[in-house]
Amino acid sequence: MSDRKMRFACLTKKGTAEVRERPLPELGDYDVLLDMKACNICTTDYQQWLGLREHQGYPMAGGHEAAGIVKETGAKVRDLVPGDLVAAGYPGCGHCAACRNGEPNQCDEYASDTEDGYKWGFFGFSDYTVKSINELFKIRSSVKPSEAGFLEPLATVLHGMKKLRVKPFETVVVIGAGTMGLINAQAAKAYGCRVIVSEMLEKKIETARSMGFEVIDCSRQDPVEAVKKLTDGEGADAVIVAVGATSANQQGLSMLKEKDGRILLFAAGYPAPEIEIDSNTVHYRRMEVLGTFGADNRDFEEAARALSSGIIDVSKLIEEKTFRLDQIQEAYAYASEPGRYRVSVLLD
Numbered sequence: 001m002s003d004r005k006m007r008f009a010c011l012t013k014k015g016t017a018e019v020r021e022r023p024l025p026e027l028g029d030y031d032v033l034l035d036m037k038a039c040n041i042c043t044t045d046y047q048q049w050l051g052l053r054e055h056q057g058y059p060m061a062g063g064h065e066a067a068g069i070v071k072e073t074g075a076k077v078r079d080l081v082p083g084d085l086v087a088a089g090y091p092g093c094g095h096c097a098a099c100r101n102g103e104p105n106q107c108d109e110y111a112s113d114t115e116d117g118y119k120w121g122f123f124g125f126s127d128y129t130v131k132s133i134n135e136l137f138k139i140r141s142s143v144k145p146s147e148a149g150f151l152e153p154l155a156t157v158l159h160g161m162k163k164l165r166v167k168p169f170e171t172v173v174v175i176g177a178g179t180m181g182l183i184n185a186q187a188a189k190a191y192g193c194r195v196i197v198s199e200m201l202e203k204k205i206e207t208a209r210s211m212g213f214e215v216i217d218c219s220r221q222d223p224v225e226a227v228k229k230l231t232d233g234e235g236a237d238a239v240i241v242a243v244g245a246t247s248a249n250q251q252g253l254s255m256l257k258e259k260d261g262r263i264l265l266f267a268a269g270y271p272a273p274e275i276e277i278d279s280n281t282v283h284y285r286r287m288e289v290l291g292t293f294g295a296d297n298r299d300f301e302e303a304a305r306a307l308s309s310g311i312i313d314v315s316k317l318i319e320e321k322t323f324r325l326d327q328i329q330e331a332y333a334y335a336s337e338p339g340r341y342r343v344s345v346l347l348d
């Protein structure tokens with residue numbers, strides 16, 4: 001540890017986020033010192049603040065949707081220079097089979113708990129932090145740091161897209177126009193699909209419409225019937241369930257076309273939602289029920305390109321109201337209100 005300190009936010013118990021200090025880790029040969037610029041509050045963060053994911057443990061120094069500027073580089077870092085904008089991917093040991101295969105999310109060697117006792121030690125909500133070059137992805141410096149912070153959520157969406165194998169001109173229904181739903185919708189559109197979004201909250205319906213999607217207001221009409229109508233009775237080629245709810249799972253199954261439909265379960269819910277289907281139906285209708293979680297480094301690279309080029313535009317998925325590190329408690333409270341898009345903590 002160096003004698004330099006970093007200030008960071010962590011969750012210490014249900015409903016409590018606080019700013020602490022710890023020594024800044026030493027800059028190893030392949031490490032980068034980051035001047036952090038923004039970190040967005042993910043569902044995994046605020047649901048722990050709400051006490052819904054306490055299995056994640058305390059104190060939790062999360063904040064994985066983070067972006068910063070390279071301040072200093074370790075002696076052997078060649079690919080990044082001071083001034084580069086980078087966003088965080090997943091940390092791994094760097095040496096095991098999974099890491100060498102570009103899948104640090106499958107790494108069993110890396111301990112996300114730090115030696116000084118922090119769970120989920122991403123330290124995204126910090127003024128400065130040190131990260132290995134292995135887990136950093138460069139983004140065009142004209143991208144706003146709060147938008148660069150979408151690297152990880154977008155990477156997980158692109159991972160799901162590959163599992164779902166969408167093809168141009170297919171009809172894809174996205175259930176839920178929250179942050180992850182609308183990233184999924186944009187990705188499906190980028191793949192050349194017709195995208196229909198189902199949502200019940202007015203604010204989210206408006207956001208989805210403003211992005212150019214066909215929207216079903218499922219508070220006013222049965223989304224299954226609406227999808228059938230919009231597809232001349234055929235149903236969807238694929239459905240992405242971006243809400244963690246049993247009713248959304250059942251709607252998704254019912255919207256699929258008669259044969260070879262695919263459904264992707266993108267979201268977790270607490271308590272765990274259920275999905276009810278008999279195996280004969282899956283068998284005779286040749287259905288695919290797919291799950292996805294996390295991303296590999298190839299997904300991160302693609303996500304960095306998509307954000308840098310603007311092919312995926314996340315600007316409408318960030319709340320206008322932003323917070324500073326010292327306002328972390330208010331930021332969590334605001335992010336936890338129903339219907340919020342990503343809440344960004346600015347770290348300057």
Ligand SMILES: [Zn+2]
Nearest residue numbers: 042043065153
């Ligand atoms: Zn996240």
Ligand SMILES: [Zn+2]
Nearest residue numbers: 093096099107
């Ligand atoms: Zn590893």
